[in-house]
Structure formats: structure tokens, C-alpha cells
Amino acid sequence: MAIPTPHIGCSEQGVIAETVLLPGDPLRAKFIADTFLEDVVQFNTVRNMFGYTGTYKGKKISVMGSGMGIPSIGIYSYELIHFYGVKNLIRIGSCGSIREDVKIRDVIIGMGACTNSNYAAQYELPGTYAPIASWDLLNKAVNVANEKGIEVKVGNILSSDTFYDAQKDSWKKWSAMGVMGIEMEAAALYMNAAYAGVNALCILTVSDSLVTHEVTSAEERQNTFTQMMEIALELA
């Protein structure tokens, strides 16, 4: 496979770790590298989608922005898996709560990711695919959270193609099915990983509530959702 790829400017195999954390926001990736990693090297600046490799508690790990939406994470996760040999892809994102019992700053782990996207059409399946997390990563993440005393809510999330949806109340139908939060990438990540036979997980922090209309700032979403980061960093 030829590297660098069209979207990742790293021209040496082995620079990107087997485990990559994928926040949507490249500046959240920079925050993680600056705050938690040692011996950091930056491996991507293409499109300002910053990517870094370093060590966390002595283990090699990478972190890179994935952009917003399914097409964007579809590209980055595909290139990481197929061109750079990445085996564990862990999205660390923000989401909107669609349930009263899911509060701002709660940490959610997406056991499954429903979607209103047509991403699965490429596989030409004779039915509806159910994108799910890797059991190994999910199990590990829950154990890490328990050890750290971080409460996590594990269940279904929605990966939506729209942040601003014309149907203002459409989230209520997902909420009625027990879906906890809305974000925009996990389902594609889970599908890319499943099709390639590698592992994926999505950990989210609730940044706003469609129920109560509470919000957090862009700066808070970039720099303060550290509990999910600390769980994810232990999964290398």
C-alpha cells in the first residue's frame, strides 16, 4: 500500500501506533498529545487534521482528529486501517443527550450505533446491518472506568448525518427506542472496522442536551472532557 495517503502525510510505517484515539476535533487531539503523552511526534498536518504519536504510561499510542461526520471518519479510519495497519480505533467524541437521565458531561459508551446514513449501502447486504463496538475494547473500557471510579452509561447511540435536522423532534423517536445520545461518526467507524476485521469503540461525553437545551462551549468540548480521554488512553 502506498503511503503517504491523500489525507495522512505520514510517509513511514510504524510511526502511527496500532491503537489510535480519534476525537472529531483536531484541537482535542492536540490537547491530548500536549496533556497526556510523552515523547510526542506529530505525524499529520494535512488539512490541519492533526495526528500525534507518543507514549502513555510507557505504551505507544496515537491520537488524530477524524473531522465531523461519517464521510470524514470513513476516510481517516479507512486509511489508518488499510495503509498504516491500525488495529484499534477508539473514537472519543461529544454528543447531544436525548434522554432526561443522561446529563451534561456524562460519559457514554456506544455498544451499538444506529444511523440515518446510507453508509452501509456499499456492502450490498440483503438486510439492515447493526453496527456494534468491539467486545474486547468495550469490556476493557468498562473495567477501566470501574477501576477509576468513572460512571459510564453503556448502550445505543445514533450517528446522524445532520447536526441541524429539518425535523426538529426526530430525536424523540430514537429516544423512545432507548438511544442515549446523538453524534455523527460511530456507525461508520464500526462498519469500517468490522469489514476490515479490526477493533473499534466509541466513547462520548455529553456536550449538550436536546431535552433540557443545556450546552457546553467549544472550548470545553476541546479541552475538558478528560474522563473519556483517560479511559481511552488505558486501552493501548
Ligand SMILES: O=P(O)(O)O[C@H]1O[C@H](CO)[C@@H](O)[C@H]1O
Ligand atoms: O466532538 P466531536 O468528536 O467532533 O463529535 C461531535 O461533534 C460534532 C458536531 O458538533 C460531530 O463531529 C459530532 O459527532
Ligand SMILES: O=c1cc[nH]c(=O)[nH]1
Ligand atoms: O452530533 C452532535 C454532537 C453534539 N450534540 C449534538 O446534538 N449532536
